Amino acid sequence: MASVQCEMKDVQLTLEEKACLDEMIKQAERSLEPHELLAGALNNQTVGPLSIVATKIFAGQVVRNFPNPLCNLDGFAMSGTFATGVKAAVVYSGKNKAGVECGWLLAFNNSNNAVGVRVFAECGLKGKFRNINWAQVEQKLEKSGTIAKAHDLETGTSLYAGICGPTGKSAAGAVFLG
Template structure:
């Protein structure tokens, strides 16, 4: 099985586990699990930097979301988020690692799939840019974003390409690549 197929399988398993967690959290019995109307987002993050990257910060605007992002990522990481409240997702994550020159850098994505539609925002650059992440400003940027984000920082040679598709009612898919 190739790496992408493994990650896809892991992501589906995570999503099914998150769905089961929602059923338990909401006090439903197992027979109701398949009829639960929840929002689900599955994501794949690809790391093309010098080595592993670690979460620097994360922010999930809805308190009802179940799931999380990969904490440490060498080449690829899968995640799923589930929200039992109809209304969609809004979340963001920043990673820290070294670019190909060995300099510490940051990569950030924020995404939503709700009344805004499917949108994603990205940023990257020197680690100093991410010492204090203003999630309120990130949210404002996200509110003006599109379903595709591309950003590059010429000083560090880092870049992020991200896209989100689908809709809040049928499920969403996010893919992001962190280069450097």
């Protein structure tokens, strides 16, 4: 696949965050197979492994599952039809530096409709993700941009993510901090 070119202007990232996210997207891009619509690279920079709490596939099919547990750097891949594209979300849980159980939500969209490529992120106490309103997550995703940055002051957790590429073939990357 040719290099995925993208400009991420929606959210302000530090130079270090942008460099890390650019590397995650390049790694995802390198793993993108011809039958996949989206490949993703996830980087866990928390104090321990992250485990999946919930997933939601709105459109498309999983080719390579979200890593569980997510220990360091790993990836996932999805496919779908040209008409429906790919839209999904994953929630991970783990402990922050203070030993508190926290959650990180990552949602992404790669579709051929007006929404196009989008990514959404949220983080905070694990209880925040106990009863997820997937319709609300989908609405927030559809209003988001090509990069997302979430930071929770109470827990000190962060998540930043980006997605880019022409609709129909995209690469996504995310970094989990806490």
